[in-house]
Amino acid sequence: MDDSSTVRVGLIGYGLAGSVFHAPLIAATEGLVLDTIVTSSPERQRQARAEFPEVRFADSADELWGRADELDLIVIASPNRTHVPLARTALEAGLPVVVDKPLAATAAEAEELAALAEARGLLLSVFQNRRWDNDFLTLRKLLAEGALGDVQRFESRFERWRPQLKGGWRESGDPAEVGGLLYDLGSHLVDQALTLFGPVESVYAEVDVRRPGAQTDDDTFIALTHTSGVRSHLWMSAITAQLGPRFRVLGSGSGYVKYGLDPQEAALREGLRPGDPSAAWGVEPESEWGRLGAGESPLTGGGVPVPTLQGDYPAYYAAVAAALRDGTPPPVTAAEAAAALHVLEAARVSAAERRTVRIEVPA
Numbered sequence: 131m132d133d134s135s136t137v138r139v140g141l142i143g144y145g146l147a148g149s150v151f152h153a154p155l156i157a158a159t160e161g162l163v164l165d166t167i168v169t170s171s172p173e174r175q176r177q178a179r180a181e182f183p184e185v186r187f188a189d190s191a192d193e194l195w196g197r198a199d200e201l202d203l204i205v206i207a208s209p210n211r212t213h214v215p216l217a218r219t220a221l222e223a224g225l226p227v228v229v230d231k232p233l234a235a236t237a238a239e240a241e242e243l244a245a246l247a248e249a250r251g252l253l254l255s256v257f258q259n260r261r262w263d264n265d266f267l268t269l270r271k272l273l274a275e276g277a278l279g280d281v282q283r284f285e286s287r288f289e290r291w292r293p294q295l296k297g298g299w300r301e302s303g304d305p306a307e308v309g310g311l312l313y314d315l316g317s318h319l320v321d322q323a324l325t326l327f328g329p330v331e332s333v334y335a336e337v338d339v340r341r342p343g344a345q346t347d348d349d350t351f352i353a354l355t356h357t358s359g360v361r362s363h364l365w366m367s368a369i370t371a372q373l374g375p376r377f378r379v380l381g382s383g384s385g386y387v388k389y390g391l392d393p394q395e396a397a398l399r400e401g402l403r404p405g406d407p408s409a410a411w412g413v414e415p416e417s418e419w420g421r422l423g424a425g426e427s428p429l430t431g432g433g434v435p436v437p438t439l440q441g442d443y444p445a446y447y448a449a450v451a452a453a454l455r456d457g458t459p460p461p462v463t464a465a466e467a468a469a470a471l472h473v474l475e476a477a478r479v480s481a482a483e484r485r486t487v488r489i490e491v492p493a
Contacts, residue, residue, distance in 0.1 A: 137163065139156050139163060144175075145208075145209075151230075151259065159450075166186045166201065203226050204220040210308035222246070226253035227252070228253075241465075244463075258467075262441060264394075264438045264439055270326065278379060284363070285375070289366070310346035323362040329489075330357070330489055350477075354473065387421055394411070394443050397409060397411070397412075419438050
């Protein structure tokens with residue numbers, strides 16, 4: 131692909147992931163064009179055409195494969211159970227692929243897809259957008275500067291108050307659907323922990339189903355011991371009546387505490403778009419900055435405010451475009467996704483058998 135080429139993107143799925151995240155971010159990326167959306171829903175087609183008047187539609191993935199020679203990249207934002215078969219078909223058709231998280235239900239399936247992509251010389255990347263959250267970028271900067279000393283414990287939460295079930299495949303108890311919070315929010319939390327602190331040697335988990343009528347986990351905790359010595363404590367919950375800090379990171383010199391969520395998802399849901407001059411993309415007010423300090427709670431004024439860096443979800447697809455154009459590494463690799471899935475699988479075993487599970491770390 132030369133510098134003048136445009137990447138024509140086929141997007142499979144126009145539910146939450148496709149409509150809120152992928153389509154707007156693809157359209158905002160220089161060098162990418164949202165060419166075709168796969169959805170059989172007339173309502174979703176009308177919704178998409180209102181924002182992307184030039185887009186084409188396909189009623190099924192099979193119809194899309196009939197146009198494979200007209201496309202340069204496939205993005206899979208359909209339900210989790212479809213990720214592996216769709217990614218495999220796309221790669222076998224000679225097309226690079228981006229898959230929404232989780233890449234697969236098992237690490238073995240992820241590794242098989244990674245091997246297929248490597249054999250075909252094709253990009254295979256996983257959409258782990260939370261690596262570009264404002265708080266995560268800020269924490270990475272603090273760690274790079276040594277502002278906390280030696281990190282001892284990393285606490286990370288995605289907590290919500292949703293006592294009523296919403297239904298749909300994400301809350302299905304069918305294992306084939308790969309639903310539940312462990313594989314949904316846990317995919318983000320584990321990916322962030324591995325990105326910051328490296329491989330994990332042991333996993334302990336508590337996986338609970340709390341809401342009446344719920345079929346899959348809605349209140350889960352994971353404790354990771356990294357080979358680096360850092361311990362990560364990760365919470366994901368739909369039934370948290372009082373939300374804890376998004377991050378609490380404790381080091382030998384100081385700690386960093388950050389409340390609240392990155393504003394990018396809310397902005398996308400509201401119809402705001404990257405590059406909109408009326409919106410300061412990914413910027414949060416000073417009142418929501420985290421605090422860095424030691425010996426006192428940030429809620430009583432302890433520590434000093436740390437300016438939160440600008441969140442940058444558009445950076446993911448910019449890096450995908452660069453990888454296709456220049457051959458640079460993808461922003462998130464399939465191997466990284468497989469490593470996270472090894473942890474999630476170990477967490478499921480830990481919770482079921484009520485024991486700590488060790489993970490074999492490659493030498």
